[in-house]
Each structure stands twice: as structure tokens, then as C-alpha cells.
Amino acid sequence: MAAKERASTEVVHSRMRADVLAGVYSPGEKLKFADLCERYAASVAVVRESLTRLVEQGLAVSEPRIGFRVTPLSLEDLLDLTATRCDIEGLALGHAVDRGDVEWESRLVAAHHVLERTPLLADDDPPRVSDQWEAAHAAFHAALIEGCGSQRLLCMTESLRDASELYRRWSRPFDKDRDVAAEHRGLLEAALARDADLAVTRLRDHFGRTAEILQEHLIDRTDEDDTHAQDRPGARA
Structure with missing residues (x-):
């Protein structure tokens, strides 16, 4: 056989x-x-x-x-990752807004159209973010910066985006009151208006909001872990 x-x-x-x-x-x-x-x-x-x-x-x-x-989730790593991603991806976005051509604009508009038309949640119990939305979300953020003209920058942003995915997905249960669609529309509008400063500011706010939401949860979890550690037999006073 x-x-x-x-x-x-x-x-x-x-x-x-x-x-x-x-x-x-x-x-x-x-x-x-x-x-x-x-x-x-x-x-x-x-x-x-x-x-x-x-x-x-x-x-x-x-x-x-x-x-x-x-990879464990930690507050220190979250803050470092967010700051680094804001710097690197913000630089790439600024270049894309300045250098991107009409074809870049077309691809960006198309990527945003797909993102807006893709349901956020899958028909699961409990609900979870759909794989289709995740793919459309990644494609939109990639399209935002692909006009930057630097392959090295694009490679660095891709690596940082992969590392951020774990944090972003774990922040999802805590961001029910957040209007993510409006944040994406704001990014699109600033990019198409060729306003690099506004686009980068909105990107930083977008990343920062995710970090802010998860930061509160990580602090609570750290405090809880410390409490459990103190309750264990043999724990130091």
C-alpha cells in the first residue's frame, strides 16, 4: 500500500x-x-x-x-511595534502620496471598494472576523503604500504588518464601538487628495487606536496574572 x-x-x-x-x-x-x-x-x-x-x-x-x-502579547512589545510601524509605514505612505500615479490611485480605490463591500464577520458562533475581510483589509493597506517606489520599504512594512496581525486580531473583541470603516475611508480620502501630512496623521491614529484598545486589556491581564502569582503557594510577600 x-x-x-x-x-x-x-x-x-x-x-x-x-x-x-x-x-x-x-x-x-x-x-x-x-x-x-x-x-x-x-x-x-x-x-x-x-x-x-x-x-x-x-x-x-x-x-x-x-x-x-x-508570540506572547506584551505591552512593551505592542508599544514598540506600533511606534515602529507608524514610522516605517508612515514614511512609505508619505512617499506613495507624493509619487503614486493614476494607476496607483485606481488600485487603491478598487482595494477600498472590495474592503467596504466585504462583510466584517463570518457566520460563526461566536462571531469572528471573516477570512475574506481580513484578506481585503490586508490588500487595502498594501495598496495604500505600494506607490512609494521603494521595494525595501515595502518589505519592511510587510514584516511589521505580519507581526501586528496577532495584536490586531486579539484586539477585535474589545473594539465594538470603533468605526473602522470610517477610518479606512479617511485614509483613502487623504491619499486621493494628495495630502501626505493628513494621510500619515490618519494612519498613525488608525494604528494608535488599535494599540490603545489592546493596551487597556493587556494592563488588566498583567494585573490579573500578578494577583494569581501572589496567591500561589510559596509566593514571596
Whole structure:
């Protein structure tokens, strides 16, 4: 009987990345090789390569003698990541507004049209952000800056965007009163008006709002973890 075909690295990495971003694995959770090999029907080598790619994208961490874990959410990292992304992506957006041609405008308008017409939530219980909306959202933000004229800038922004995804998805349950669609429209309008300063300001506000929402939750969770630690037997007074 022929041996069962193993999944490729591309397939396993794509599925694993989607599961991490969907919350199948919690931030900080250990990613065990035996469980992953079984879940994705893959060899240890393929799973290791997929995990290494997740580390490069900021979605996992590798620790000596411990192995791989989903990247933990921390207030310090959130603030650093947000500030860096504002600087780098803001620079790219400013260049795109100044340098982008009519074709760039057309692609941006089309990407925003798809985003506005795509339902935010999937028909799940409990509700979750749909994969289609996530893809349209990523495409819109990529279209915003693709007219910058610098491939290196685009590569850096892509890496930062990957790292931000984990935070952004985990902020979703706490931002029910936020009008994200209006924020995206504001970005589009500023870009098409060729107002680089306004576009960058709105981008910073957009990223900052996500950080602000999640920051409150992270502080509460840190306080809760500290309380539990003090209640454990043997904890120092």
C-alpha cells in the first residue's frame, strides 16, 4: 500500500499561520511538534520549517531548550511595534502620496471598494472576523503604500504588518464601538487628495487606536496574572 502523502511546507505554513491568527493557539502557547505533525499531516522537517517562517514573521518565538511558542502579547512589545510601524509605514505612505500615479490611485480605490463591500464577520458562533475581510483589509493597506517606489520599504512594512496581525486580531473583541470603516475611508480620502501630512496623521491614529484598545486589556491581564502569582503557594510577600 502506498504511503500517505505528506503536506508540503507551503501548505502547512499557510494553515498554521491562519490558525495562529484565528486564535486556535493562544499567545504564549507552546507549539508541540507531535501535535502539529498530527494536525497538519506533516513531517517534523516540514513543521520545523513552517515554525521558522512564523518566527521570521513575528508570529512565533523560538527559545533554547523550550522550543517554539506563539508570540506572547506584551505591552512593551505592542508599544514598540506600533511606534515602529507608524514610522516605517508612515514614511512609505508619505512617499506613495507624493509619487503614486493614476494607476496607483485606481488600485487603491478598487482595494477600498472590495474592503467596504466585504462583510466584517463570518457566520460563526461566536462571531469572528471573516477570512475574506481580513484578506481585503490586508490588500487595502498594501495598496495604500505600494506607490512609494521603494521595494525595501515595502518589505519592511510587510514584516511589521505580519507581526501586528496577532495584536490586531486579539484586539477585535474589545473594539465594538470603533468605526473602522470610517477610518479606512479617511485614509483613502487623504491619499486621493494628495495630502501626505493628513494621510500619515490618519494612519498613525488608525494604528494608535488599535494599540490603545489592546493596551487597556493587556494592563488588566498583567494585573490579573500578578494577583494569581501572589496567591500561589510559596509566593514571596
